[in-house]
Amino acid sequence: MPDLITHSIAAYWLLRLPRFARFRVIFYLGTILPDILARPIHILWPQLSLYSVAIHTPVFMVVCALLAAEFFAPALRTTIRTFLLLGIGLHFFLDFFQIHLGDGYYWFFPFSWKSFEIGLFWPETSIRLLPLWLILIAGFELTLRLIKSR
Numbered sequence: 155m156p157d158l159i160t161h162s163i164a165a166y167w168l169l170r171l172p173r174f175a176r177f178r179v180i181f182y183l184g185t186i187l188p189d190i191l192a193r194p195i196h197i198l199w200p201q202l203s204l205y206s207v208a209i210h211t212p213v214f215m216v217v218c219a220l221l222a223a224e225f226f227a228p229a230l231r232t233t234i235r236t237f238l239l240l241g242i243g244l245h246f247f248l249d250f251f252q253i254h255l256g257d258g259y260y261w262f263f264p265f266s267w268k269s270f271e272i273g274l275f276w277p278e279t280s281i282r283l284l285p286l287w288l289i290l291i292a293g294f295e296l297t298l299r300l301i302k303s304r
Contacts, residue, residue, distance in 0.1 A: 160280040161185040161245050163287050168244065177237045184241020188215050188249075211263040215242045252277055 165185040169178050188210050196206035208214060219238040223231045249259055253273040260269050280287075 157249075157277050157280065158186050158189055159284060159287075160248060161189070163291070164244060164248055165241060166291070177233060180234055180237040181241040184219065184238040184243075185245045187218065187238070187242060188245050191218070207260060208263060211260055212242075212246055213263060213265075215246075251275060 162182065162185065165182050169181050174181070192206045192210035195202055195209065216239065219235060219242060222238060223235040226234045246259075246261075249271075250261075251272045251274045252258070253276050254269075254271065258269040258271040260267060262268065
């Protein structure tokens with residue numbers, strides 16, 4: 155799933171500050187959660203594609219995040235919900251820029267079956283750009299370490 159690469163890199167870049175270290179993993183989980191839940195169903199059981207389309211929607215993911223937060227201690231639930239929802243929001247923000255052959259994502263499902271996107275890049279583009287992303291991240295990390303060591 156090349157899309158997971160894009161989502162993971164974007165999440166890493168946004169939340170690498172030390173003050174977010176405690177909940178960084180929850181944010182990362184939120185950024186990949188829509189694909190982790192929807193894609194296996196679509197791949198293993200193509201006849202259930204309508205269900206996988208419904209899973210990869212903001213309404214379903216908000217419900218999923220709210221339910222997932224209930225498994226944590228009461229003192230942490232609000233923070234867990236926030237980081238999960240922010241990660242899911244980043245995921246859908248990035249998906250909004252993709253090009254799709256057929257219908258895209260149904261942003262307002264179950265209230266509407268309209269699909270729209272900006273259409274700037276194909277989902278597979280991240281595979282070709284992976285070496286560039288890795289070089290940029292390595293350069294960024296090295297620069298930060300040099301600045302910290304001075």
